[in-house]
Amino acid sequence: METIYKNVKMGVNGIINLLPYVREGDLRSAMTAQLDGYEKYAAQVRALLEQEGGVPKEAAGERLVAKMGAAWRGMLGITRTELAKMLIEHSNACITEMTHLLNHIEKSRCEGARLARELVDFEARNVEALKQYL
Numbered sequence: 090m091e092t093i094y095k096n097v098k099m100g101v102n103g104i105i106n107l108l109p110y111v112r113e114g115d116l117r118s119a120m121t122a123q124l125d126g127y128e129k130y131a132a133q134v135r136a137l138l139e140q141e142g143g144v145p146k147e148a149a150g151e152r153l154v155a156k157m158g159a160a161w162r163g164m165l166g167i168t169r170t171e172l173a174k175m176l177i178e179h180s181n182a183c184i185t186e187m188t189h190l191l192n193h194i195e196k197s198r199c200e201g202a203r204l205a206r207e208l209v210d211f212e213a214r215n216v217e218a219l220k221q222y223l
Contacts, residue, residue: 090143090201092190093208094134096183100127103179107172116169116222120176123215130208137200173222180212
């Protein structure tokens with residue numbers, strides 16, 4: 090569950106930090122829809138972790154790196170193509186990490202496996218939606 094939570098929180102933080110630099114309405118809408126999905130998954134995973142007596146770990150260092158990277162790219166005048174590539178790279182990294190996780194828990198019918206499979210599908214849809222901005 091921690092791996093799933095870490096991935097969706099990185100998505101949330103990345104998009105929140107990049108949105109101020111996006112001026113195109115359609116790309117902002119795509120990013121906002123992606124953010125809504127990440128927040129939905131984060132809430133589900135947080136609830137499951139709390140049910141199990143765990144506490145989700147916030148990735149403070151990752152949040153800082155994402156914010157600094159977004160600010161730097163914003164100052165450099167990032168293009169929509171560069172932004173779409175960054176978002177696609179994150180989605181692909183998440184797909185890879187969730188697939189790795191599933192390969193180790195696939196036989197399990199646990200809620201974590203279900204969420205990981207859903208997240209892979211969600212990220213694949215994000216990649217397809219973002220391709221038009223390349």
